[in-house]
Amino acid sequence: MQVVEVKSCTECGFTDMLTATGPDRAWSIDVHRSVGHGLWRKDMEVLSPAVGTGTRPQRNREAELARLQAQVARLEAERAALQWAVGHDELTGLANRGLFCSLAPPLLRTGQPAVVIVLDLNGFKPINDRWGHDVGDCVLQTVARRLAGCTACDLVARLSGDEFTGVSTSPTPDCCPVTWWRPAVSALVTAIAEPIPLAGELVRVTGSVGVAPAQDGVPIDELLRRADLAMYRAKATGGGFATWCEAGTDRPRTVEFTLAPLVQHATAPTVDPQRRDPAGVAPAGSYRRDDPVWVYRDGAWRPGVVENASGRAVLVTYRHAGGTGTVVDTMTAEYVVARAAVDPQLDRRELAPRIAA
Numbered sequence: 001m002q003v004v005e006v007k008s009c010t011e012c013g014f015t016d017m018l019t020a021t022g023p024d025r026a027w028s029i030d031v032h033r034s035v036g037h038g039l040w041r042k043d044m045e046v047l048s049p050a051v052g053t054g055t056r057p058q059r060n061r062e063a064e065l066a067r068l069q070a071q072v073a074r075l076e077a078e079r080a081a082l083q084w085a086v087g088h089d090e091l092t093g094l095a096n097r098g099l100f101c102s103l104a105p106p107l108l109r110t111g112q113p114a115v116v117i118v119l120d121l122n123g124f125k126p127i128n129d130r131w132g133h134d135v136g137d138c139v140l141q142t143v144a145r146r147l148a149g150c151t152a153c154d155l156v157a158r159l160s161g162d163e164f165t166g167v168s169t170s171p172t173p174d175c176c177p178v179t180w181w182r183p184a185v186s187a188l189v190t191a192i193a194e195p196i197p198l199a200g201e202l203v204r205v206t207g208s209v210g211v212a213p214a215q216d217g218v219p220i221d222e223l224l225r226r227a228d229l230a231m232y233r234a235k236a237t238g239g240g241f242a243t244w245c246e247a248g249t250d251r252p253r254t255v256e257f258t259l260a261p262l263v264q265h266a267t268a269p270t271v272d273p274q275r276r277d278p279a280g281v282a283p284a285g286s287y288r289r290d291d292p293v294w295v296y297r298d299g300a301w302r303p304g305v306v307e308n309a310s311g312r313a314v315l316v317t318y319r320h321a322g323g324t325g326t327v328v329d330t331m332t333a334e335y336v337v338a339r340a341a342v343d344p345q346l347d348r349r350e351l352a353p354r355i356a357a
Contacts, residue, residue: 089158091137092144097165100157104167104220107154113170114214115181117153118227119188120235121162123205126289135198139205146191152184162205163231165224185209208235269294269301269337276334284333285311296335297327304336 087099095103108114121143128136140162147156153166168184189209195202210231212223273296287293287309295304295318304318313330 089144092141092158094144094148094164095155095157097157097159100155100159100165101220101224103155107167107169108214108220108223110169112173113175113180115168115184116212116214116220116223116227117166117168117181117185117188118159118210118212118224118231119147119164119166119192119207120231121192121205122208122235123203124162127203127205131198131201131203135203138198139196139203142196143192143205146194147188150187150191152187159224165227181211185211208232210234269296271337273334278334281334282336282338283311284309284314284336287314287336287338291338294337295329295331296337297329301337306336 087095087102089096104116108116124136124139127139140158143162143164144156144158147153147164147166150156153168155167157165159165166188168181170180172180189207193204193206195204208231210227210229210233212226212230214223287306289306289308291306293304293306293314293316294301295316296302297318302318304316306314306316307328308315313332314336315328315330316336317328
């Protein structure tokens with residue numbers, strides 16, 4: 001057999017076909033080098049498939065087209081996955097900072113009053129330290145789902161760690177710039193303050209919130225900086241309040257309303273510490289760091305968190321009488337009561353939100 005020529009196929013127009021003949025040119029075979037389309041020929045009559053797939057030209061074209069379509073679909077899926085990964089947080093699925101900074105500006109230019117919100121979790125670090133990163137990741141994922149499902153925000157993102165951000169716009173243009181966003185912020189904090197059941201335990205986190213009103217010509221990075229500054233001011237005042245930066249300034253103002261109660265299902269003790277039965281007073285050394293407690297000061301029991309304890313005294317952080325700050329003090333055991341000892345809905349192993357950053 002010898003190769004006679006390379007030519008185009010009369011069946012499908014393929015341009016890379018070998019034509020070979022047998023002895024005395026009694027028969028011939030046309031073979032496509034790339035796709036294997038070939039037919040035995042004798043006296044110009046097609047007898048049977050020669051090599052390759054053995055399919056007719058039309059079916060070959062359909063198979064090749066299907067293969068190419070599958071390859072294109074796979075490449076499109078890979079491109080979409082890469083594009084999603086670039087703009088989203090892998091753990092929570094929320095938008096990351098880069099995507100947030102791309103999507104937020106159009107929302108702030110609608111002509112409606114708008115604010116940028118930065119929210120930082122209170123009580124997350126003790127959970128992460130005590131139960132490990134897997135539980136901490138579950139808490140972050142739960143918080144992210146709750147924030148994403150909150151209709152008070154038009155856009156929600158995770159900045160880093162336990163810090164989140166969002167954009168909220170007013171439904172009406174004629175609203176009070178200082179108060180219209182309060183329901184939105186309260187909705188966010190209330191959503192994340194619900195107890196989270198994990199590994200047979202109930203854990204709770206709350207949020208410290210900073211708010212920055214949008215202004216024409218102010219870039220999103222600057223609004224985030226202002227909201228972040230306000231958030232740290234809120235955290236310093238106890239974590240139960242929101243703080244906002246006045247438009248065009250770096251002066252945070254604490255909003256005089258509580259976002260969420262510091263203690264869920266809180267029931268203060270009624271006992272007078274000076275008349276407590278010594279047998280019912282837990283030793284100071286039995287308290288552990290981050291235990292939720294009640295602290296008696298200035299004639300009232302106040303919610304607090306244990307910072308440290310020794311055999312003789314307990315170092316606690318608790319809410320100031322004015323409600324706008326915190327106090328760190330050393331207390332003897334009779335002036336401290338574990339919250340779980342008062343409220344049956346609280347477990348001693350349950351972590352209370354930290355009162356101070």
